[in-house]
Amino acid sequence: METFRIFIVEDDPWYGEILEYHLSLNPEYQVTRFSNGRDCLSSLHKKPALITIDFSLPDMNGQELYKQIRRIESDVPVIVISGQEDISTAVELLKLGVSDYLVKDDNTKELLWNAVIRIRENQKLKKEVEQLREELGQKYEFEKIIRGNSAAIRKIFSLMEKATRTQINVSVTGETGTGKELVAKAIHYNSDRKKKPFVAVNMAAIPSELVESELFGYEKGAFTGAVTRKIGKFEEAQKGTIFLDEIAELDMNVQSKLLRVLQERELVRLGGNEKITLDVRLIVATHQNLAETVSKGLFREDLFYRIMGLPIELPPLRERDNDVLLLAHFFVEEFCRENRMPQKQITAEAKEKLMKYNFPGNVRELKAMMDLASVMSEGNEISEEDISYTHTGSNEYFLTEEKTMKDYTIQIIRHFLKKYDNNVLRVAEKLDIGKSTIYKMIQQKDIVV
Numbered sequence: 001m002e003t004f005r006i007f008i009v010e011d012d013p014w015y016g017e018i019l020e021y022h023l024s025l026n027p028e029y030q031v032t033r034f035s036n037g038r039d040c041l042s043s044l045h046k047k048p049a050l051i052t053i054d055f056s057l058p059d060m061n062g063q064e065l066y067k068q069i070r071r072i073e074s075d076v077p078v079i080v081i082s083g084q085e086d087i088s089t090a091v092e093l094l095k096l097g098v099s100d101y102l103v104k105d106d107n108t109k110e111l112l113w114n115a116v117i118r119i120r121e122n123q124k125l126k127k128e129v130e131q132l133r134e135e136l137g138q139k140y141e142f143e144k145i146i147r148g149n150s151a152a153i154r155k156i157f158s159l160m161e162k163a164t165r166t167q168i169n170v171s172v173t174g175e176t177g178t179g180k181e182l183v184a185k186a187i188h189y190n191s192d193r194k195k196k197p198f199v200a201v202n203m204a205a206i207p208s209e210l211v212e213s214e215l216f217g218y219e220k221g222a223f224t225g226a227v228t229r230k231i232g233k234f235e236e237a238q239k240g241t242i243f244l245d246e247i248a249e250l251d252m253n254v255q256s257k258l259l260r261v262l263q264e265r266e267l268v269r270l271g272g273n274e275k276i277t278l279d280v281r282l283i284v285a286t287h288q289n290l291a292e293t294v295s296k297g298l299f300r301e302d303l304f305y306r307i308m309g310l311p312i313e314l315p316p317l318r319e320r321d322n323d324v325l326l327l328a329h330f331f332v333e334e335f336c337r338e339n340r341m342p343q344k345q346i347t348a349e350a351k352e353k354l355m356k357y358n359f360p361g362n363v364r365e366l367k368a369m370m371d372l373a374s375v376m377s378e379g380n381e382i383s384e385e386d387i388s389y390t391h392t393g394s395n396e397y398f399l400t401e402e403k404t405m406k407d408y409t410i411q412i413i414r415h416f417l418k419k420y421d422n423n424v425l426r427v428a429e430k431l432d433i434g435k436s437t438i439y440k441m442i443q444q445k446d447i448v449v
Contacts, residue, residue, distance in 0.1 A: 004120060008033045009040045009053040009065065010081070015104070019052065019081075022109045023116065037065040044072050050119055052112065055082035055089070063089075066098060077119045081108065130195050146179060146186075147330055148323035152315040156183070159312045164190045169309030171247075172285040177364030178314040180285040181245060188241040193281055196240030201233050204246040211254045213270050216261070222271025234267055237280045247284040247307065248293050252300070259303045282307060291448045317359040317366060324354055327363060331370040332382065342380055349384040357389060365389070410446050413438055422449045 006029055010016035013035070020031050032048075034040040037060045040051065051069060055062035062080045069078060077099040082089070090101040100115045102108055146153060163170050164187055172180045181200060188198045206214050213222075217232030234242055244250075250258065261267045262282065266275045284307050293299040317324060328346060336343050346354075350373075359365055373386040416427045417438075424442075428435040441447045 003030045004028050004050070005030045005046065005048045006032070006116070007040055007043070007048040007051040009035075009037060009051065009057065011035050011054060011057050018109065019112065022113065029116075037068070040065070041068055041072065044069065044076075047073075048076060049123065050077050050079070050116060052079045052081055055080055055084075063093060063096070066093065066096060070097070077123075079112065079115055079119075081112070146182065147327055148320055149326065150315075150320045150323045152320055153323060156312060156314060159310065160187055160190075163187045163310050163312070167281055169281070169307055170283045170312060171290070171308050171310070172283065172312045172314065173290070174285075174287065174314030175316050175360075175362055176287050177362030178316060179363055180287075180314060181243065183312060183314065184241070184243040184283040184285065187283060188243075188281070191241075191281070193240050197237050198241050198243065199233050199237040200243040200245065202245045204249040208251045208254075211251060212257060215254070215258070216267045216269060218270035219272040222269070226271065229269070232267070232269065234261065234278060234280055235276060239279050241281040241283060244282070244284045246286055248286040248288040248290055248299060250299075252298075255300045255303050259300060259306060262303075262306050282309075289448070295445055295448075317362045324359070324366065325351055327366055328354055328370050331367045332374050335371050335374045339374075341374065344374060344377055344380050344382050346382045347384065350382050350387055353384050353387055406446075410441060413441065414447055417447065417449060 004026075006023055008016055008019050008023075008031060010019060010033065016033050016035070020033050023029050023031050032043070032046075034043070035058075037053070037057050040053070053062050053065050053069075057065065060068075062082070066078055066080070069076065078097075079100045079102060080090075080093050080098050081102045081104060083104045085103045093101055099119055102111050102115070146156065160183060170184070170187060172183050174180055184200070185198060188194060201215070203211065213230065213232070215232050215234055217230050217235055218226050220226055220229050236242075261278070265279075266277050268275055290299060290304055290308075294301050294304050317327075325346075328351075332344055332346065335341075354366075361368075369387060369389060370382075372388070373382045376388075377383065377386040413427065413431065416430055417424070420426045420430070424435050424438050428438055438447070442449055
């Protein structure tokens, strides 16, 4: 039997005894009574599950006592019981966060009984949610969401570990299909905020005229069709993490408002005046080069520096060596298990075909490819013929994008600079071009190192 500890703060001995007796009828309730606020505060270390307080006490009023309780125990539910039916006082206390406001009359005992039951049920639900989030955090262990043994992936694990230790903003970049949202979730569910909300917003999926109201919310009557108040995504993520995917798609006008929210750590809903203090961790993602977007005047430089925080650049699958085969085996095993099929092996010829492919769609494309191969294969092996893809090779994929020769040159040089840690002399030697060509592109900001 789980004990539910209740504190009653009541200076009227007769009335306090009535409440204590009534609540003690439930053997699961352990009731302790105090005649003043000071004694209650000095006993908060006993961790009550619920506190009822008389509004008029000899040493302080109910509002003052409630505020002091909150400074010590921020989550314990508090019910205020008053001898007077003062609507303005009740409204003020409810705004401050009290769980209920009861007036002393013939119905108080029953109202209190029902209020305690309701609060206890809510606490049980909250514990279940926290437990589920705890389990979800275990599900998002780094090695379980990003599988691989390549040096590139081990570097990503190291950066993710650093991100979980602090509240620094995180910017995740990488090609489409590399797993940017999974990285964001893993950071959140392994951080101190894991028991609070993770709210993901795809900026590219929201019409530009709705982005502001979606992020920051609006008040009733703020515009035609605003028939009720709407809480924005930032408020939904309170105490947790907000993940803004495709951040480069954000309209310039909204960029300035986002910058102000991040700087002030507060927002005002559209059509409202109330300032809402925010405690939200920000993680952003994009498949674009944000620095280049800034240089083109399409993204605010001050916002860029505000959101950049800890940068994590996810490598494309083609740069992850044998992770391709490791992931292919994993996806086949997972697909067969989920579909109650016999496990299948990948032949040597099929592995060779996978290793030659460029994977423009990255991990997402590989998963789709292996799911289909598992269905198409006969017997317990996946052969070369079972693996199909749109592009026949990396060269064909490279040339499917219509670019100028200068753009192709920049892309090639950027790739090799990254591969050789920005060693200009080595890249010039590998590409058989003059080092001055590379330095000129860097000076003209065609290439950012």
